[in-house]
Amino acid sequence: MKDEELHRMRAALEQNKYRLAGLRARVQREAEAQTRSHSLPHTFGRHSTSWTKAHEAEFQHRLAVGIEEHGNDIGGLEAKIARQEEAIRARHLKKAREARPS
Known part of the structure; x- marks a missing residue:
């Protein structure tokens, strides 16, 4: 027997x-794009890189x-995820208690 509600919760x-993850990635992409759009100092010579400490x-x-x-x-998404994980744990515990023989 499948637990459809548990599947929906997951x-x-x-x-x-x-x-x-998408929101965090978008924030990182925007920060990198904004950083690259400014002319910051470049390093020259052996082992040079275009990404400096200033960058x-x-x-x-x-x-x-x-x-x-x-x-x-x-913060809202993190709190929602924490609540959902707790609800899934509670669901598993409830099912385990119901399945336990008396």
Whole structure:
């Protein structure tokens, strides 16, 4: 016998995890794009790279700003995921108690 409600709960949880990962990835992409759009110093010579410490500092700053701007959305999704995980655990415990012989 399949538990359709449990299946639905897990699908909703996975959808919210996907949305949270997408939101975080979008914030990171935006921060990187904004960082690359500014002319920051480049290194030259052997072992040079186009991503310098100045770029990393700028990226981290922009990432923090982006996370702060989307803090309500990220926090809301994290709280929702935590509630859904707890509901799934409670559902499993309830089914285990019902299945236990008297």
